[in-house]
Amino acid sequence: MSQDIFGTRVIAAPMAGGTSTPAFVTAVHRAGGLGFLAAGYKDVAAMEAHIRAARDAGTRFGLNVFVPDPAQLPPSAAVLAEVEQYRLRLAADARRYGVELPRLRLDDDDEWQGKIDSLLADPVELVSFTFGLPGADVVRALQRAGSAVLATVTTVAEARQAAEQGVDALVVQHASAGGHSAAFAAAEVPGSGVPGTTAELTAAVRAAVALPxxxxxxxxxxxxxQSVLAAGAQAGQLGTALLRTDESGTRQLHKDALADPHFTQTALTRAFTGRQARALVNEFVRDHPDAPEAYPAVHHLTAPLRAAAAAAGDAERLNLWAGTGWQRARSGSVAEILAGLLG
Structure with missing residues (x-):
């Protein structure tokens, strides 16, 4: 596989939940970058509709798919008990908005097989995976169909596992990234931590695997x-830097919060979804520091609370995903932001 499969040094992250729309990905393409649609949280029909819309616009794009965690489908009895306890702690939030917490949903695999079947029947150029590895059989099937396959990793150990499955390239995600962590394996040396910068992690992975x-x-x-390119990356992936752009599908409440000096830090939290994700620290993050590790059960449990907070314009109870560099995120068009990186 060519080291230059991306055709650009700037990639827009696949941001599920409404940010990475076909219009957003098209704007990235026209500005000289490469965008990824996000299949996460969509059913197969919605995923296919976004693919058609991007193709109709003449856009070059990739598609990202969530890998379900068999250990959470369903969760163990011990984890389920923790989720039930979390439900009790969320009662005050439910009363605040006059909403009812839903029954626990324990079988959501994000329509995994349906999405794989669809992508085999109607391939896209680039397919990336996050939250885990798709399995060597899926990798080979997608490649035979004509897709290049990317895996998202957060450590050298994960990078080696992904390489063993035969993927074409890796997305190396540092803990400074906003939104969900893609981590799926234990640290290679307990207590060793992760390299301090994205460039250092990239260099460590580059030394371990020979993949783009x-x-x-x-x-x-x-x-x-430039720092990650010098460390051995072929491209850099932007998420938070593009959240405030005109074409981003991010809620205006979220965009405004990124520019609000009231918010002074980010943190990794499981409070909203049951999976570690970096967000601006607001009241909800502070109120629920011990949320269980139970994705997607917690995601479904808090969904009506997040929807109610958004409807009420309450940024203190909303999942405000943001990377550590959020204060440098600018408003304006995607083209204006990318011009500063591609010029």
């Missing part, structure tokens, strides 16, 4: 991009 790399985490400007 995309570096993700804290890339907000040209200097950040």
């Amino acid at each position: 790399l995309v570096a993700a985490g804290g890339i907000m400007g040209a200097a950040d991009l």
